[in-house]
Amino acid sequence: MKLTEVSVKRPVATFLLTLTVVVLGLFSIPKIPVSFWPEFVAPVVVVLVPYPGVGPEEIEEQIAKPLEEELSTLDDLDELETVCQNGMLRIMVRFDWGVDFDQAKLDVQDKTNKARSKFPREALEPKILQVQDFILPGIQLGFYSEKRSLDEVREFVDKKIKNQILRLPDVATATLFGGFDRNVEIRVDPQKLNFYELSLPQVAAAIARENRDVTAGKIKSDFNEQIVKLSGKFTDLDQIKKLIVANKFGRPVYLQDIAQVKFTRKERLVVSRLNGKEIVGLSVREKSGGNTVAMVKQVRRLMEELKPVFPADINVKVIEDQSIFINNAVRNVVRNALIGSVLAAIVIFLFLGSLRNTLIIALSIPLSVIATFLLIKWFGLSINIISLGGLALGVGMIVDSSVVVLENIFRHLQKNGRQNRLQTVVNATQEVGMAITSSTLTSIVVFLPLAFLVGLAAVLLGELALTVVFALTLAIIVALTVVPLLSYRLMRVDQKMSGVRKLSAWWQKAIEKLTQSYRKGIAFSLRHRVFTLLLAGIILAASLAVIFPRLDVVLLPVINQGQFEVQMELPVGTKLEKTIEVTTKIEKKILQMPEVEKTFTVIGQAVRIGETKSNSAKITVDVKSGFLEQIDRVMNEIRSYCQTIPALKTKVKQIDATAGMQTQPINVRINGDNLQTLKTLGDSALTRIKRIPGVVNITSSLQEGVPEYRLTIDRLKATELGISFTEAANALRSAVLGNPISRFSAYGQEYDIVLKLQESALQDINTVLQLPLVTRDGRVIPLGRLVKVETDRGPGEIKHFDQQRVVQILADIQGRSRREVNAEVHKILAELPLPAGYFITYGGMSRGIKDSFISLGNALLIAIFLVYVVMGSQFNSFIHPFTIALSIPLAIVGVLAGLWVFNASISTNAFLGSIMLVGIVVNNGILLLDYIGQLRARGLTKNEAIIEGGATRLRPILITSLTTIFGMLPIALGLGEGGEALKPLGAVVVGGLSTSTFLTLFIIPVVYSLLDRFKKKQELN
Template identity: 30%
Template sequence: MNIARFAVPRLNAILFVTVALCLIGAWTMFSFPVGILPDVTFPRIVVIAEAGERPPRLMEVGVSRPLEEAVATVEGVRRVRTKILRGAAEISIDFDWGLDMLVAQQLVTAKVNEARSALPPETTIVVERMNPTVFPVLGLSLQSKTLSQSELWSLATYSLKPRLGRVTGVARAVVQGGRVPEIAVEVIPERLAAYHIGLSDIEQGLVQGNVVRSVGRIDRQFQQYQALVSGETVSEADLKRLVVAQRTGVAVTLDMVATIGRGVEDRTTVVTANGAESVLVNIVRQPTANTVSVVAGVERELADLKKTLPPGTEVSVFYDQSVLIAEAIASVRDAVLIGAALAVVILLLFLGDLRATLVTAAIIPATVLITFLLMRVAGMTLNLMTLGALAIGVGLVIDDAIVVVENIFRHLAQGVERGAAVELASQEIAAPMISSTLTAVVVFLPLVLVTGVAGAFFTALAVTLVIALMVSLLLALFVSPSLCAAFLKVRPGAAEHGRLFERVLRGYDKLLRGAMRYRRVLLPLGIAAVLGSTAFFGSRLGTGFMPTMDEGAFVLDYKTLPGTSLAESDRLLMQIETILKDTPEVRSFSRRTGAELGLAITESNTGDFSVMLKSGKRRAIDAVIEEVRGKITERVPGVEIEFVAVLQDLIGDLAGAPAPVEIKLFGENQAQLEDTAHKLAAKIEKVRGAVDVQSGVVESGPELTARIDPTRAGRLGLTTDAVAAQVNGAFFGTVATQVLEGDRQVSVRVRYPQAFRDSEARLSGVSLRTPGGAYLPLSAVSTLENIPGTSEINREDQRRLLSITAHLEGRDLGSVVRDVQKIMRAETLPPGVTYVISGQYQSQNESFTNLSLVLALAILLVFGVMMFQFGTFKAPLVILAIMPLSLFGVTLSLWATGTPLNVSSFMGAVMLVGIVVKNGILLLDQAQKAEQSGMDREEAVVHAGEVRLRPILMTTLTAILGLVPLALGIGAGAEMQKPLAIAVIGGLTFSTLFTLVFAPLFYVGFGGKVKHP
């Protein structure tokens, strides 16, 4: 069937459908879910268990191990990793890709519930499914000159949090920092002894006195009344009058044995913003929500909230993910416009006809808008990968239209009547055009085999490109011939080519005919030279995992020395805040001490800075980080630091690859592991390009242990548990009850005053009450021991491990790892200690292995498509022979620009398989037709070169120029696709030259019989 014969008479209907689809596509642009990364289900679930202040060794045995053993039996579990701190354990469960993670979460929760009976009764457990929406899209800081930190916390918790949580698309608002208000009941030990009252008596008195209980119903005069008995406490005055004990006929009220006043929970974290103590409110979006719309909605709600804030109180933004997204969208828009403009220039130069140029260029906006519509129907989101695909495709989607319009234009110039020229030209080109587009599409099919972060992210890019290419093919087949029939006018006898192209054509004809005469020498020499050069440049390429981006923000993780108090850590970190304030590129920052971004559990001497840089013209983020790192190292030597980009940190958390380089040491002897880790970390620090090297040894502060003598305690009727409960009540205190203040419940904590909790002597003197009613100090049944701090315990698949990590600066991942491998091979590890090099290097190797398989399968699929097109082995084998030669352009371009071979550039090589054959199909299809019409093989292939030179050059140049904005890294987010663009530009440039020269030589050299129709 001749598609043009069907389409041209139906021009109005086709244009109506096309315009309608474009308008719907334009409308869907404004309703797209927008995020920073593709909406991917990551196969990872995190279980966080907290059990008081138990030392890591007890957490390992009593909490972590039972949970690990339970969740390891869930079907599909690939790896179980655990991080154990004092009182907390974080268990990360990695599953096979492709599983239903909602079902997996339910199975994990069920196994956790089964294991609860083996855990300490006070253990609390949270099970979270990991995905990009777990992390905040907007960070707000609340500061005040007039309100206390507890008042700020109340304002954030009871005012900002509920109102912002109701904004469309917000999953939750998370409050960090501030001081949680409570009522402090501080007992007077001397009076307790005088009245023979223990802490348990006071706690019991508060529980039994502050009661509201329904006791029945009473009917009276046609009405029913609820009968209540109430001793509800609604104020501090009520608390003071509460009777807590009866002694010798005297009612002992609470104010007789304790002081009652407003207080706050013990401080375990410090949170600041821009150097001032703050309360942070982090906004987490729903999985399907539009990040930009969510942030805009929150900002509108904030505008109303600010009108009601107390005087001197301000809310400001310290992190905004929508800024990067908005800049990325603007960058894609600019890349599309620049690419389209350059394509139009190429069309004008080669065709010299404004109407033909406009007919061809109209395909670009139509393709982009209809692609938006189909992406929305497919449930896709706008993100860095899908937007990047549109920017990559702007020069590719016009290829088919160029081929159609150029062929029609050529026939019209030869004097063929317009209708006949449209039908004849469209029929000539339809089969090879469909075949060449399908080759560009099928290369992406094997991507379903790629797992991990690379597969998840680049599959989104590939699907978007496939949609765009198929849309452009349909538009070229149906719309372009119709527009040509309606609007294209070429004067019969007009020159087919401009003067400039005539010269190019004559030069190419002379080159090709000359090469034919010496093909037996040129082919082997040329192939040997190209393949040798490819090997030369390829061996000098660096390697990496994912491209690094200048996203305008970074995270600075830190650790002060083990055992450093919260106040001293705060003092040290204020110096880092000063450094950040003095850095001109820094727009805002926040600090968490004793807490971190995401779900990570932390010690009080650890935390992070979240730093946002100014938009616009500034130094690159790497230069800013290098300067800040140098100043911190010089001025604050007692702090261990690590820099990561926000997205890199997020992807590392999701993928379980926290650093580019990670050496996992396995063994059962913790001291041996720590000693080995310290030695190896010291050596790795000397590797060029390795920075922020961490040994993985994380020590908690020292412990002051009251060692109970069971014999002495037993004689007095005391158990260790009973002693611990009484000392805990004295020091930590116990929340005995709660007081209702308006619509808020305030905890009432009972414990000793601060003066009785500030020294070893005070600890030894804590008064214990025996079952017989006698009182004695803690020292009567125990001795105090100073124990050095214990280390954080890490486990993987129920084995202990330590992970040495390093980041990169000024050197590629592969080169750094090669040096690390030399160190590891030269090191003699203690018996029982083994190692594995992991991190992003392992992810890189897995991705390269998968992409190599994808490349092989893509070549196989492309060969199959060409077999259907040509019906013989000859032409497909000729085109296939050009593919390895295109790798020369890839390696040369990567080497010349200093770009490493990473997942992005590897994807460029995979894309090339589908792109480079398009030119070969156009050329050899024409040669085959000419040969079938009776031409000599050599003359046929030269004729084909002359006929197809212009469309080949036009499609190649538009594709290359369309990728130029990405290759230059212009705009936010362009770094993710920059290596891909560089690889495609280099490969396409040289493959086009090889197709135009070597393909004809191969074709003639293969010989064989011609298949005549």
């Protein structure tokens, strides 16, 4: 061990090099980005195609089908999810994880452009977005005033605040919502249109024609030239009112003769409120790869700087601040790591009985951790709950190598006294150097298979794996350099019995008694090898039979942020005013609850991307910090209250930090062609699933739509009159929806000029049918002469998965195991009679769990193989590594018990814990067999070497195991905000290592004694 010898003989160089690493590490920490999750881009592109005034079936036929045909040819495509609804098409294009996302987005744009030529001309320009555009903003601000109107507040925020925020270095977008926009509204009287024999397109053309500036050319003189411009744009409303739209009956017809012109508020689609008070909101999102915490700090600092320009009557409140939860979660992980470090130090002190020796070990923790931050910065990672979790989990493992080295140095110094202290320290380190290097390698190589992971697991677990690898690599360097140096300089083996040492004296006696008992126990096991192995097998089988069925299975654990949301939907066609009334009632009930801190309400906006629906609302509820554990009770109380409101459908569900990464746990898709058949099957399936205990928030995608008037044009008659379908459709759309036909500048702003029929005319279909159309020969006829009117009620929306019509049933699970409930869902739907051509598939979380667990299972198998390779290389044997590898299945008992005791679920994080455990549990076996081999080389018989080696190595095995267990205990308990994220991982390691350590001390020696005889026969042969 040249490295150890150099570090001990050159203390100044070792100290300065260590100090350099510490200083660089400390300087790098403030420069590392801080976020909750590692940075990743979900491989999902969203295509939105607005088509105002058109129903789902028309959108499906005219837009969805041609667009799906193009998108289905994309490379690396995983799934197309299409939703056709009134006035909007939305397609979620999901790619395989690992795809070049920027290129994928460009490909989607290209395919959409190709399909665009097949769309109706009236369809608006498609929008290409990504899921990141819809994630929770880093900070949301709410503005309101007791004196000013919402229009004025919105204008102030737009002019004075929004642009300033957009200039901040880490800000990507700042989006206004709530309040009112204004426009110039021209409301036309259809009777007067008929009287003057005018059509809406003629009026629109007259306005657009007159509201413009015209450049007439240039006037040139000898020395310069000047542009001549005729300015015709409207500068006030009177100019619009007195615009001549036509000449009839020998006199001009002014716009005010046929319409009302006013500067007014746009029709409101969305209302936002904070604690029941209407506000104007501003959502601010950070740049991709940006620092959420830094961005929020910048916004808050700017708001403080802008306070002097704020009118006294305009107030600002923070609606949502993601940095608070992120900071609390990060601090919590750091706190858990510190608690784990203290617990590990206490364990070390109890075993070593010396504060001085404990301090030597304790120093290895901050040295390794600080140096790890330097590598985190170097490799471009961030400080997040995953990377910090890797450090927290590694705290117990970091000291393992140092403990083994220190304990061996201590034992050799006790044996050799003061003779050649330097060489004794070096020799003691050399004796265990190969074993701890091999142990560390086994802990590191288990993370190599994570490079082959796919999906969300790869994104989330990659940083944790890297962080642990960094920490363990640095820990072995510290153990082989700094620990021998400090031991040489500081360790004392002949200290007097001080008061501090007396504290651990009882523990030392207990360990001595335990060692003697272990000698007897291992001797008994060697005499009764079959019984020992049979007992271990029974324990393993019992844990699989009893505990495993009781554990839930999830993709990611729910992370309680102290928030939940109430999603509400009234019958399709409900006016916004009625939705506001019902929402206000529920809002008041929630605000009266003592557990509630605040509410943020959005009315008129559906939960899904790109939708506004007058019958929908969502209330986000923040629970006071003292009531986080009671959030389920609060949600149930609100759910029960909402059930008393007629015709109201609600979902009351917890918001957790994994939002957007996983869908609802029950996700059923019935595939087929006929909408009516799908609806019948969907209703039947929904009724059956609803009866299952624990199922809540159940919905079906195929609901009745808005009642509609279906107008069918008589094409023969229209052709005879010279009126095209497009002309009739444009006139009707303009009359009912209103078309922006030009722009009006006033008060330093530009506003739309919107033309539509007057309010009273839109209350009766018969009045709309009087809408005038101009024939080829200039005559005016009413629309009603060309169309047949029927009443109908189409679907509210039509959903496709991969171009196939489906009815999708989604639901949450409360109070029961997801695995148990989903098994019941599969069972009852297997009994659902399906017509030919119809079939059921399961998506969402079930599919995500299956894909991720298959990937992680493969990684686990590869990890076991790599550990075997490392051990085989060390022992130069095929048999002994197999002996040690038996500690892996022995850990299953503790893995299952740990998840059950700590109330954690089988999840992606639990799988990672199992992979980590593969590298940890074999370390005890390596230490044990390595020393047994050394003793046999010194002449001891097989059984003597096993008993003596076990007794000698019992102490370091217990120290390393207990430091790891207690170091990870705070993680396993899931303490504090965000603690749920790593709880399954900690539970697996604590439980698995606990049982594996105990069983390894007896099972490994027994198996060694059996297989060694087989190895001897092989050698003789």
